[in-house]
Amino acid sequence: MHRLTAPPQGSNEIFSANQLRLCSALPKVELHAHLNGSVPESTLRELAESRQLDAGACVMLQRGDRSLSNCFKLFDLIHQLTTTHEVITRISREVIISFQEDNVVYLELRTTPKNRPECSMTKESYLQAVLAAVDAHEHQSITSAEHGICVRLLLSIDRRESSEQAWQTGLKLTLHAAEVYAPLETHAILDLLPDRLGHMCCLDDDLEAKLLGSRIPVELCLSSNVITQSVPTYPEHHFATLYHKGHPVALCTDDSGVFATTLSRESYW
């Protein structure tokens, strides 16, 4: 993907608190949010403390350190904490509430159905635990005076799984692609004509032309791409290229808990 030549203007300092307030006040749509990665920091800290797990990770949470290696440690911590159906329902509920508090009015959460026999959890029971939170929240929204949030669930397929396991899950299709430069895989993904794509950071001219020709909407996650080093800096992010070429894009958070962001912040970069 071509890089921008505009002067850097992505740093926090340049933007005023007013701009962030404006972005916070706007009703927003989130199309790319992983359940586990979006768990609010306060929830993780409470769960970690109650389980007396990994004191180092709790300290890291308190410091708010989001270096790449710490983000990976956080994903490990979340995996260790999400071992019961009660916790799955709780994190699902608190993730929905955190997006609602950021004025998100339509949320597509995504998660991989998990088969964890050591926790007496099947893919079905895992999903029931997530859906319990979605259904409870929908019911509460209908009966409360507050503005509601419409929540939909996307079922993720881990690319390390077999195609047989993938077929157990597949519905409509949105695919992560080109977080690293992998032209053969990215061509194959574009040939599949999925309904949406996520990221699409590392494209050569051929792939870029193919993407633009496809008109497939792309979910763009700026902080995630910069922290995980798929894109070097905010000003070099391909959002501007796609946006200026009129390609359909949506700003998204990816893992708001792990990357310490909100959809308002992503809109304000």
Ligand SMILES: [Zn+2]
């Ligand atoms: Zn993602």
